[in-house]
Amino acid sequence: MWQAKEIKQSLKGNIFGKQIHTFDEVGSTQDIAHTLASFGSPEGTLIIAETQTAGIGTSGKNWVSPPGGLWFSLILTPTLINISQASGLTILIGHSLARVIRKETNLPVLVKWPNDLYLNNKKVAGILSESSSVEVAVKYIIVGIGINVNVDSASLPFGATSLKSESGKEIQRMELLVKILEAIEKDYLTFKVTHNLQLFLKEINEWSLVVGQKVKVRLPDKSIIGYGQSIDEQGHLIVELEDGKTEIIIAGTVSLI
Ligand code: BTN
Secondary structure, X not given: OXXXXXXXXXXXXXXXXXXXXXXXEEOOHHHHHHHHHHOOOOOOOEEEEEEEOOOEOHHHOEOOEOOOOEEEEEEEOOOOOEHHHHHHHHHHHHHHHHHHHHHHHOOOOEEEOOOEEEEOOEEEEEEEEEEEEEOXXXXXXXXXXXXXOOOOXXXXXXXXXXXXXXXXXXXXXXXXXXXXXHHHHHHHXXXXXXXXXXHHHHHHHXXXXXXXXXXXXXXXXXXXXXXXXXXXXXXXXXXXXXXOOEEEEOOOEEEEO
């Protein structure tokens, strides 16, 4: 069971984890975070659970959350970041996550744009970013992070894996959580100043599962096939089409072909 006191004592940052809500079992930490944010919970509030019975993934999918994983949501209140910049921030958070996992586990995690983490072509972590805004101004963003840490792959959906399954080792979840929160806080503070991904772009492109690959991108109105050329400083995916033209993807679902 997560202990708020223990997490707080380990954290070195100034924003994240000043308020922590821990649960043994919840429906979804994301729903709790929305409620807390709408009642004015401060920036950096962390909601973490041992298990979720109704974990939410992207596109309304279910997120399987058995014991042994890291399932948490963070409340961000980034004044001066507008809604079009919020997707760049989510890409940055995915990158922070990949960097910490690579460093702590030595596993060669890659990021499938926009922000799914993969190991050996199997999904190991995902981010669900949901924002509330007034016109173009962001009121708050709830960043939900799910990492299959010490979870048995047999209890995960087909195509998913865990850090433990890939490394053959049990991972210290508390240490990983603290490192992740510290890294996200630091990168977030940088983003609040720069409003773009320029400082991170080299690694973002290097660790991308789709850059340099033939991809199919599903957009709301059509699908395109092309070559993943790069990720730009706004976090958009640049796809080179077969006729040599390029398309800038702001949001879409990518698959490798
Ligand atoms: C994805 O589909 O890739 C995103 C998965 C996000 C899962 C996390 S687990 C913690 C938080 N609570 C939820 O219900 N979902 C997010």
